[in-house]
Amino acid sequence: MNWVAIWVTCKLAGLTACALLVVGLPIAYWLSYSHWRWKFLIESVIALPLVLPPTVLGFYILLAIGPHSPFGRLYTELVGHPLPFTFEGLLLASILYSLPFAVQPFAAAFEQVDRRLIEASWTLGVSKLQTFFRLIVPLSTAGLVTGAVLSFAHTMGEFGVVLMIGGNLEGSTRTVSIDMYDEVQALNYAGAAKTALFLLVVSYAVLLLVYAVNRNVWAAWPQK
Amino acid sequence: MAAEITIHLVKTFPGRAPIRAQIRYPVEGATVLILFGPSGSGKTTILRSVAGLEWPEEGTIRFVSRLWLETASGIRVPPQERHIGYMSQDYALFPTYTVAGNIAYGLSHLPSAERKKRVDEVMELFQLRGLEQAKPRELSGGQQQRVALARAVAPRPLLLLLDEPLSALDAPSRLHLRDELRSLLKQLALPSIIVTHDWAEALTLGDVMAVISAGEVLQVGAPIDVFSRPQNADVARVVGVETVVKGRVVEATGGMVRVSVNGTTLMALEAESIGPDVFACIRAEDVVLEQGRASGSSARNHLTGTVQAVTMLGASARVTLDCGFPLVAMVTRSTAEEFKLAAGLVITAAIKAGAVHLVSRQGD
Numbered sequence: 001m002n003w004v005a006i007w008v009t010c011k012l013a014g015l016t017a018c019a020l021l022v023v024g025l026p027i028a029y030w031l032s033y034s035h036w037r038w039k040f041l042i043e044s045v046i047a048l049p050l051v052l053p054p055t056v057l058g059f060y061i062l063l064a065i066g067p068h069s070p071f072g073r074l075y076t077e078l079v080g081h082p083l084p085f086t087f088e089g090l091l092l093a094s095i096l097y098s099l100p101f102a103v104q105p106f107a108a109a110f111e112q113v114d115r116r117l118i119e120a121s122w123t124l125g126v127s128k129l130q131t132f133f134r135l136i137v138p139l140s141t142a143g144l145v146t147g148a149v150l151s152f153a154h155t156m157g158e159f160g161v162v163l164m165i166g167g168n169l170e171g172s173t174r175t176v177s178i179d180m181y182d183e184v185q186a187l188n189y190a191g192a193a194k195t196a197l198f199l200l201v202v203s204y205a206v207l208l209l210v211y212a213v214n215r216n217v218w219a220a221w222p223q224k
Numbered sequence: 225m226a227a228e229i230t231i232h233l234v235k236t237f238p239g240r241a242p243i244r245a246q247i248r249y250p251v252e253g254a255t256v257l258i259l260f261g262p263s264g265s266g267k268t269t270i271l272r273s274v275a276g277l278e279w280p281e282e283g284t285i286r287f288v289s290r291l292w293l294e295t296a297s298g299i300r301v302p303p304q305e306r307h308i309g310y311m312s313q314d315y316a317l318f319p320t321y322t323v324a325g326n327i328a329y330g331l332s333h334l335p336s337a338e339r340k341k342r343v344d345e346v347m348e349l350f351q352l353r354g355l356e357q358a359k360p361r362e363l364s365g366g367q368q369q370r371v372a373l374a375r376a377v378a379p380r381p382l383l384l385l386l387d388e389p390l391s392a393l394d395a396p397s398r399l400h401l402r403d404e405l406r407s408l409l410k411q412l413a414l415p416s417i418i419v420t421h422d423w424a425e426a427l428t429l430g431d432v433m434a435v436i437s438a439g440e441v442l443q444v445g446a447p448i449d450v451f452s453r454p455q456n457a458d459v460a461r462v463v464g465v466e467t468v469v470k471g472r473v474v475e476a477t478g479g480m481v482r483v484s485v486n487g488t489t490l491m492a493l494e495a496e497s498i499g500p501d502v503f504a505c506i507r508a509e510d511v512v513l514e515q516g517r518a519s520g521s522s523a524r525n526h527l528t529g530t531v532q533a534v535t536m537l538g539a540s541a542r543v544t545l546d547c548g549f550p551l552v553a554m555v556t557r558s559t560a561e562e563f564k565l566a567a568g569l570v571i572t573a574a575i576k577a578g579a580v581h582l583v584s585r586q587g588d
Binding site: 114116117119121122123124126138 | 275276277302303304305306307308309310312314316318319320329330332333375376379
């Protein structure tokens with residue numbers, strides 16, 4: 001097995017999940033509590049990666065961060081090299097690609113929080129931001145774990161976007177799924193089988209965790 | 225300027241009567257305002273607007289010298305800056321916090337030593353000692369109510385807002401906690417506004433009472449005045465109890481209580497936790513008029529009174545008697561005609577002991 005590829009993949013998935021916890025929380029909060037009538041427009045945009053072919057998404061991201069776009073030019077000027085075909089570029093694409101996998105469970109968890117609890121917090125003089133961290137987050141842990149774990153798992157297995165944005169550079173953008181594709185192309189079925197099994201086991205473990213958290217199986221254990 | 229609360233608001237709802245409320249009353253120390261009305265009358269919306277949880281389309285809300293809402297000039301003070309204590313009907317205790325954590329929740333601006341001291345103080349006042357580490361779901365209904373109230377008063381609010389504070393409790397604890405709540409409110413010396421649809425709660429807890437029906441304030445006054453002198457038929461219908469008089473328990477034996485009302489004696493069924501000072505409340509439908517001393521009636525009270533006024537209301541008639549205290553009876557039109565009811569007539573009013581409801585009141 002290609003341990004370098006596994007390391008790159010885990011790093012990418014871990015950083016994506018962390019970034020989505022930071023970026024996804026305010027978006028999910030806004031989606032849950034905003035009364036804006038055009039909110040569905042934003043909801044649809046965030047859900048797009050669920051239905052769009054990864055190559056299409058990758059193509060647009062490539063255009064957006066490429067050296068011919070204003071953002072791409074700015075990045076090249078500041079950092080010294082273009083964003084596509086680097087680990088950072090791949091990370092940015094992964095965040096966008098996994099956004100709905102984090103935001104939707106977050107938003108669903110926030111919507112479950114009883115509105116009257118939030119109002120009670122406000123009348124006790126606690127600001128909206130403080131109420132979010134002191135009340136809403138602790139009441140939404142299952143949804144937060146689900147969102148983080150799902151985006152981690154989803155990034156682990158991504159292929160199309162990686163190919164479009166990351167290329168296939170050993171040690172920086174070659175992830176397990178790309179590595180496995182290479183093995184099959186080289187007719188090394190034994191190597192591909194190991195990698196496939198690895199991805200299967202990781203994905204199953206992740207789903208076990210998600211379902212366990214949401215079924216609240218831990219409640220069968222004695223409470224602290 | 226005298227200390228006052230001014231509430232004026234307009235709020236419309238799709239498919240429901242709009243709320244157009246106007247209440248203005250003086251506050252001093254621990255004045256308790258009761259918002260009284262049937263469910264759906266808009267009383268909770270008024271309370272939530274005072275809390276800053278609901279935004280009327282139009283209106284002004286002023287508490288003493290603080291302006292909380294003035295739509296005309298765009299002033300909208302958020303709930304966080306109103307310094308109020310608010311308790312919703314279902315208490316809304318934070319499930320992830322302990323009892324002590326719930327009470328300390330609104331005290332995060334205090335240094336930790338002071339915060340701990342205040343939590344201790346409030347736990348003591350609300351008799352919650354020993355429950356510090358309990359989670360809300362482990363508490364009884366009455367305990368939850370006390371924790372919710374303790375949490376609301378811990379940050380020393382300027383005004384306390386309680387939405388149906390006793391409705392989530394079962395009937396026996398409600399009766400007991402009604403008196404407890406009254407003494408707590410007096411101890412806290414804090415002005416409050418309480419929403420209720422229970423006339424006994426209104427009488428026990430209130431200093432001022434606003435009767436609300438279909439989004440409008442029908443009458444504002446001392447509870448006993450509103451009950452015994454409703455401004456119009458709508459108010460009488462909403463409050464539902466026509467006779468409310470001050471009395472004193474003289475004797476309690478064998479499940480019966482003898483109450484003296486302005487020299488007249490009334491028999492009532494013994495109720496739990498009733499102090500010597502009471503309101504005796506009688507619904508007009510429960511008063512039966514008899515000519516002379518009718519035999520065979522099982523009623524324990526037979527009062528002789530003089531008819532003061534008779535008002536015909538379609539098929540029924542509303543009769544006001546003077547039996548040493550004003551008593552209102554509702555009889556059918558045919559009875560009124562048969563008895564030739566008219567001012568000055570002397571008649572007997574029969575009332576069963578079970579129809580005399582006693583509600584404790586603050587002594588004079």
